Amino acid sequence: MTLSMHPSTLLLTRELPNLQYSSTRDRFDETWEAPLSTLLGLGRAAGADFVEFFLERVNYINCLAEDDTITSISPRLSTGAGVRVFRGKADCYVSTNDLSFTGLKAALEKGLSILGLQLPAPNGYVPEINLELLRDYATKKGKESWLAGCSSMREMGEILLDANAQLKQKATHVQSRRAVYFRDWQEVLVAASDGTFARDIRLTQSVGYNLLCADGANRSSISKRVGSTSEPDFLRSWNYQTDAEEVAESAGKMLYADYVESGNYPIIMANEFGGVIFHEACGHLLETTQIERKTTPFADKKGEKIAHESLTAWDEGLSQDAFGTIDMDDEGMPAQRTLLIENGILKNFISDRTGSMRTGHPRTGSGRRQNYTYAAASRMRNTYIAPGNYTNEDLFASIDKGIYCKKMGGGSVGPTGQFNFAVDEAYLIENGKITKPLKGATLIGDAQEIMNKISMCSQDLGLAAGFCGSVSGSVYVTVGQPHIKVDSITVGGR
Amino acid sequence: MPNIDELAGYTQASAERLGIKKFDIYGSSVDETSVQVDSGEPKQVKASNRSSVIVRVWNKDNTVGVTSTTDVDRDGIDLALKTAYEASFFGVKENVPDFSPEATAELKADTEATAPQAPVSQLIDTLIEAEKKLLQAHPAIKGVPYNGLSQRDFSRFYLNSNGAMRNEARSYTSIYLYTKTEQEGKKPRSAGAFRINRSLEQIDLQGCVQEAAEKTISHLDYEKIKSGKYRVVFSPEAFLSLLGAFSNLFNAQNILDKQSLSTPESLGKQIASPLLSVCDDALHPENIAAETFDGEGTPTRRIALITNGVLSNFIHSAGTAKRFNTQPTGHANIGAKVSVSSHFYHVFPGENASQEYSLDSAENIIFIDDVQALHAGVKALQGSFSLPFDGWIVNNGKKTSIESATVAGDFLELLQSIVFVEQEPELTPTGVCPKIWVDNLSITGE
Numbered sequence: 001m002t003l004s005m006h007p008s009t010l011l012l013t014r015e016l017p018n019l020q021y022s023s024t025r026d027r028f029d030e031t032w033e034a035p036l037s038t039l040l041g042l043g044r045a046a047g048a049d050f051v052e053f054f055l056e057r058v059n060y061i062n063c064l065a066e067d068d069t070i071t072s073i074s075p076r077l078s079t080g081a082g083v084r085v086f087r088g089k090a091d092c093y094v095s096t097n098d099l100s101f102t103g104l105k106a107a108l109e110k111g112l113s114i115l116g117l118q119l120p121a122p123n124g125y126v127p128e129i130n131l132e133l134l135r136d137y138a139t140k141k142g143k144e145s146w147l148a149g150c151s152s153m154r155e156m157g158e159i160l161l162d163a164n165a166q167l168k169q170k171a172t173h174v175q176s177r178r179a180v181y182f183r184d185w186q187e188v189l190v191a192a193s194d195g196t197f198a199r200d201i202r203l204t205q206s207v208g209y210n211l212l213c214a215d216g217a218n219r220s221s222i223s224k225r226v227g228s229t230s231e232p233d234f235l236r237s238w239n240y241q242t243d244a245e246e247v248a249e250s251a252g253k254m255l256y257a258d259y260v261e262s263g264n265y266p267i268i269m270a271n272e273f274g275g276v277i278f279h280e281a282c283g284h285l286l287e288t289t290q291i292e293r294k295t296t297p298f299a300d301k302k303g304e305k306i307a308h309e310s311l312t313a314w315d316e317g318l319s320q321d322a323f324g325t326i327d328m329d330d331e332g333m334p335a336q337r338t339l340l341i342e343n344g345i346l347k348n349f350i351s352d353r354t355g356s357m358r359t360g361h362p363r364t365g366s367g368r369r370q371n372y373t374y375a376a377a378s379r380m381r382n383t384y385i386a387p388g389n390y391t392n393e394d395l396f397a398s399i400d401k402g403i404y405c406k407k408m409g410g411g412s413v414g415p416t417g418q419f420n421f422a423v424d425e426a427y428l429i430e431n432g433k434i435t436k437p438l439k440g441a442t443l444i445g446d447a448q449e450i451m452n453k454i455s456m457c458s459q460d461l462g463l464a465a466g467f468c469g470s471v472s473g474s475v476y477v478t479v480g481q482p483h484i485k486v487d488s489i490t491v492g493g494r
Numbered sequence: 495m496p497n498i499d500e501l502a503g504y505t506q507a508s509a510e511r512l513g514i515k516k517f518d519i520y521g522s523s524v525d526e527t528s529v530q531v532d533s534g535e536p537k538q539v540k541a542s543n544r545s546s547v548i549v550r551v552w553n554k555d556n557t558v559g560v561t562s563t564t565d566v567d568r569d570g571i572d573l574a575l576k577t578a579y580e581a582s583f584f585g586v587k588e589n590v591p592d593f594s595p596e597a598t599a600e601l602k603a604d605t606e607a608t609a610p611q612a613p614v615s616q617l618i619d620t621l622i623e624a625e626k627k628l629l630q631a632h633p634a635i636k637g638v639p640y641n642g643l644s645q646r647d648f649s650r651f652y653l654n655s656n657g658a659m660r661n662e663a664r665s666y667t668s669i670y671l672y673t674k675t676e677q678e679g680k681k682p683r684s685a686g687a688f689r690i691n692r693s694l695e696q697i698d699l700q701g702c703v704q705e706a707a708e709k710t711i712s713h714l715d716y717e718k719i720k721s722g723k724y725r726v727v728f729s730p731e732a733f734l735s736l737l738g739a740f741s742n743l744f745n746a747q748n749i750l751d752k753q754s755l756s757t758p759e760s761l762g763k764q765i766a767s768p769l770l771s772v773c774d775d776a777l778h779p780e781n782i783a784a785e786t787f788d789g790e791g792t793p794t795r796r797i798a799l800i801t802n803g804v805l806s807n808f809i810h811s812a813g814t815a816k817r818f819n820t821q822p823t824g825h826a827n828i829g830a831k832v833s834v835s836s837h838f839y840h841v842f843p844g845e846n847a848s849q850e851y852s853l854d855s856a857e858n859i860i861f862i863d864d865v866q867a868l869h870a871g872v873k874a875l876q877g878s879f880s881l882p883f884d885g886w887i888v889n890n891g892k893k894t895s896i897e898s899a900t901v902a903g904d905f906l907e908l909l910q911s912i913v914f915v916e917q918e919p920e921l922t923p924t925g926v927c928p929k930i931w932v933d934n935l936s937i938t939g940e
Binding site: 025064066069070071072073074075076077078079080089090091092093094095096097110111114115153154157175176212219220221259262263264292293294295297373375409410411412414415416417418420421422439440441442444445446490491492493494 | 527532535536537538539540541542543544545546559560561562563564565566569570573574577578580581584585586588614636637639640672674681682683684721751752753829830831866867869870871873875876877878880881882898899900901902903936938940
């Protein structure tokens with residue numbers, strides 16, 4: 001018996017120009033195994049420690065109804081790929097629209113050269129990368145039919161016009177009515193030099209209202225959106241009557257609201273989108289991206305108390321149809337449920353592959369990106385505060401003078417842990433009762449301080465769809481919480 | 495991206511085969527490289543070469559449909575035309591977008607301003623050096639968590655079935671440096687700076703490092719501020735941030751959609767202090783990312799928006815100009831519904847001020863360097879804002895950093911409350927502007 005260094009079937013670099021791969025253009029399936037395996041081997045042969053390809057196809061459409069007219073239907077078709085190359089802890093990410101073998105090879109070569117690596121000489125071997133059997137969440141879960149099952153352009157238009165007609169009936173002092181919808185269908189394929197080979201289809205949809213009311217100098221603008229993944233029937237099942245009533249009522253109340261008087265107040269934040277407080281004030285600071293940048297005060301606090309003992313919080317990708325739900329992340333890892341904080345104690349961070357490599361915290365299936373032009377980063381999925389033992393009545397009864405933040409706007413957190421978010425619909429609380437509507441409130445604070453001031457959690461956990469912008473673009477997320485009480489927070493107003 | 499002549503050729507052929515007689519295309523391609531560093535080592539290098547186009551087609555009923563795609567070869571364009579044609583039957587029947595009457599007008603500005611890209615290794619070395627200088631600038635500066643140096647070659651084109659065809663190419667390089675401090679017993683502080691120019695050689699690296707360091711150091715000693723009404727000085731960047739957030743004031747499409755603080759009758763009204771004048775000027779010599787034509791092929795130009803406090807023009811697409819019975823201004827973004835947006839603001843003094851002010855002698859002034867979280871704190875349709883900011887309280891030239899606070903108000907009231915527009919302009923990424931002094935704004939601190 002004789003042994004040789006390489007099996008005779010190994011590819012030589014000089015043979016690359018003669019390869020004739022024929023992957024299907026319209027689908028990411030097993031036909032992509034051979035070319036991607038070769039390219040991954042090529043990257044390893046050049047000296048890369050790790051190589052990953054992310055392929056993406058998108059079929060997106062949005063539709064806008066203004067008053068009683070459809071004013072825009074805009075389809076977008078997109079294909080592209082990103083290749084990430086690691087050498088030690090340094091990495092390079094190259095993206096391209098060209099999904100041909102030549103195009104992907106060019107992107108790989110560019111990434112390698114940036115890291116100071118070169119393809120092997122013509123007589124060099126390309127090592128074989130044995131990819132796993134395609135882990136195909138799309139086929140396994142019957143997602144192939146999702147796109148065809150979504151509403152047609154005609155149906156989109158009809159539903160949005162009906163919805164806007166409802167809003168006209170419900171609201172007063174209307175200056176403009178908008179119903180907006182988008183459908184984002186995305187097919188992804190991930191192949192990496194550690195053998196990862198996985199495919200998925202995601203279907204994300206959102207629909208909602210933007211209502212502007214005006215009466216002389218008084219103005220109010222209220223929006224509401226709902227969102228879903230994995231549900232082709234989503235638009236057809238939109239309960240726009242209920243949403244129209246809610247939006248009209250909020251706009252009516254806020255039209256004549258006084259501006260909030262600035263100061264420090266105890267506040268009650270409503271459930272569902274109120275969860276933006278945890279998303280901004282804590283969730284971002286538990287991403288390994290922030291640990292890498294040294295922009296989180298929680299970096300070395302695992303196992304320590306970082307929040308009030310009444311607070312338990314999760315980040316997960318598994319809730320049925322929630323806006324941030326994913327079967328696998330954009331690095332091919334199955335999503336999981338991650339306990340972030342338990343009774344005030346920090347339990348886990350949110351980690352992607354790079355974050356895990358650079359910080360030591362285990363991957364949590366949280367490597368996410370907006371599209372192929374971004375490298376994946378540690379990002380939240382469905383993030384929420386768990387329900388507590390109090391009732392809403394308990395929360396209100398504990399406040400003599402404070403503010404009820406019923407509907408939150410967006411927010412952000414900076415590199416020093418300072419956060420802020422806007423309140424779209426607020427009310428004054430006096431002696432445990434809601435007394436009058438208020439507008440113009442911005443909540444500001446420090447993440448570490450605020451986490452210890454969330455002292456009461458109600459039982460009515462509710463989730464809401466949101467969009468989160470960060471280093472890897474804008475991704476779909478869920479925020480959520482029950483009604484909570486914050487003992488004291490700075491409210492910016494007039 | 496294939497060359498434009500080639501793309502025009504196979505688009506025309508595909509359109510003919512599909513029976514599409516009227517179409518236009520706007521497209522762009524970008525070749526960019528960016529680097530980030532961390533503690534003297536490269537952190538991530540990104541490179542991208544990508545293209546996209548948006549096609550509009552008109553059907554026999556003269557309704558329009560669009561599709562955008564990143565797949566710009568023959569098959570991709572063919573599919574995009576088919577999809578756009580399908581969408582065209584759901585297009586608007588009133589005020590249907592049409593070709594700009596100026597899509598074939600002569601372009602008077604240079605359409606090419608390119609520079610060779612520097613090697614990646616040079617970008618990394620440059621950024622590492624900048625990081626090093628910042629870390630040496632003060633013992634409290636422990637990191638530069640957000641930093642980046644990028645260079646971009648950008649080209650764009652517009653063509654239509656009536657024979658319009660134009661293109662341009664630009665290069666630019668930009669750097670941002672955002673530091674963070676750590677001091678025992680004190681809260682971390684941060685500040686940053688940004689520069690842009692045509693090439694790495696031309697970029698003001700030293701100025702960027704110096705500004706980031708000086709700002710950061712100036713925030714080390716901070717104090718809470720008492721809530722109340724203050725005279726406020728906006729830095730050029732802060733004022734332009736607010737102006738951009740309320741740009742619906744000048745936006746003809748927003749006005750037609752009733753999504754603006756203005757109405758068609760607002761033209762000629764005094765909306766600001768007579769001390770203020772504002773133009774939008776895509777071709778301003780300081781605008782590195784200048785665009786010579788808009789998404790409909792209309793040449794860009796300088797447009798006076800506010801003249802001595804009077805609202806003097808709106809910005810238009812071809813469609814809004816037609817409805818306002820005026821000329822397009824070169825501000826259109828192509829789409830199923832054409833939108834309108836500004837390019838590059840030039841803010842300057844209007845009428846002479848009766849009294850001049852200086853931060854060197856003023857007392858109890860809030861100097862706002864940077865407003866944050868505009869996406870959350872601005873109610874663009876209500877005119878109100880409530881925003882966290884970085885800034886200082888200034889007394890006779892002494893600046894004391896403000897720990898955390900918000901500024902709130904009504905933008906139209908703010909414009910009327912301007913008491914001084916300084917002479918000296920500063921270049922920012924979104925325009926050229928001096929410091930702006932405003933009376934009686936609400937500040938919330940403690």
